Amino acid sequence: MKLRVLLFSLLFTACHARPEPTPGAIGFDAALAPGWRTASTGGTGPDAEWVVRADAGAVSLPNVLSIAAVRHESEERFNLHWTDDVQFRDGRLSVAVRAEDGAIDQGGGPMWRVQDANNYYVCRFNPLELNYRVYVVEDGVRRQLATAIVENVKVRRWHRVEVEHTGDSITCWLDGERLLTAQDATIRGAGGVGLWTKADARTSFDDLFVDAR
Numbered sequence: 001m002k003l004r005v006l007l008f009s010l011l012f013t014a015c016h017a018r019p020e021p022t023p024g025a026i027g028f029d030a031a032l033a034p035g036w037r038t039a040s041t042g043g044t045g046p047d048a049e050w051v052v053r054a055d056a057g058a059v060s061l062p063n064v065l066s067i068a069a070v071r072h073e074s075e076e077r078f079n080l081h082w083t084d085d086v087q088f089r090d091g092r093l094s095v096a097v098r099a100e101d102g103a104i105d106q107g108g109g110p111m112w113r114v115q116d117a118n119n120y121y122v123c124r125f126n127p128l129e130l131n132y133r134v135y136v137v138e139d140g141v142r143r144q145l146a147t148a149i150v151e152n153v154k155v156r157r158w159h160r161v162e163v164e165h166t167g168d169s170i171t172c173w174l175d176g177e178r179l180l181t182a183q184d185a186t187i188r189g190a191g192g193v194g195l196w197t198k199a200d201a202r203t204s205f206d207d208l209f210v211d212a213r
Contacts, residue, residue, distance in 0.1 A: 051065070087212060092139075096207040100156060102203075112193045127154075138186050
């Protein structure tokens with residue numbers, strides 16, 4: 001019986017262990033470069049406040065990038081933090097995401113091929129809805145491309161979102177499991193990369209990795 005409990009404990013720990021840092025990733029361990037900007041899609045009110053802060057639980061110690069304050073009351077607001085200094089069209093990108101809180105929405109994920117605050121792709125998970133989805137946002141309107149039910153996404157636990165986009169083909173993994181595939185030709189050119197949340201989601205990000213080809 002003790003051996004069974006020990007094995008279960010080891011399995012549980014392995015399944016929910018903090019992701020390992022990715023060599024060459026943007027770890028947010030220094031102040032963000034000037035090219036990074038805060039923006040919003042839709043809704044009303046001021047932009048959310050994003051900060052780099054120390055976090056003992058960071059994937060890549062010592063810092064994470066977090067929303068410190070939402071500063072608006074819009075359910076339809078998408079909160080963005082992105083840069084066009086890093087250009088991405090085809091390739092692979094990933095980021096560690098930790099949902100902290102949120103009554104209306106939780107979680108978040110990476111955005112890529114970002115043309116501006118109203119045109120980009122985004123993949124995100126939401127612990128409130130227990131789903132994992134990839135969208136395209138065109139002229140400020142979000143359109144769902146694929147969705148999956150995920151019952152293992154937890155608040156205050158790191159999960160890794162990974163995306164491969166080649167031509168019109170998109171594949172998305174969550175914690176190493178391939179869950180989403182989609183075909184879309186809305187945005188075909190290269191664009192910036194960044195992080196995305198919705199409404200009042202309080203979220204931290206770390207270990208952003210971009211492999212543009």
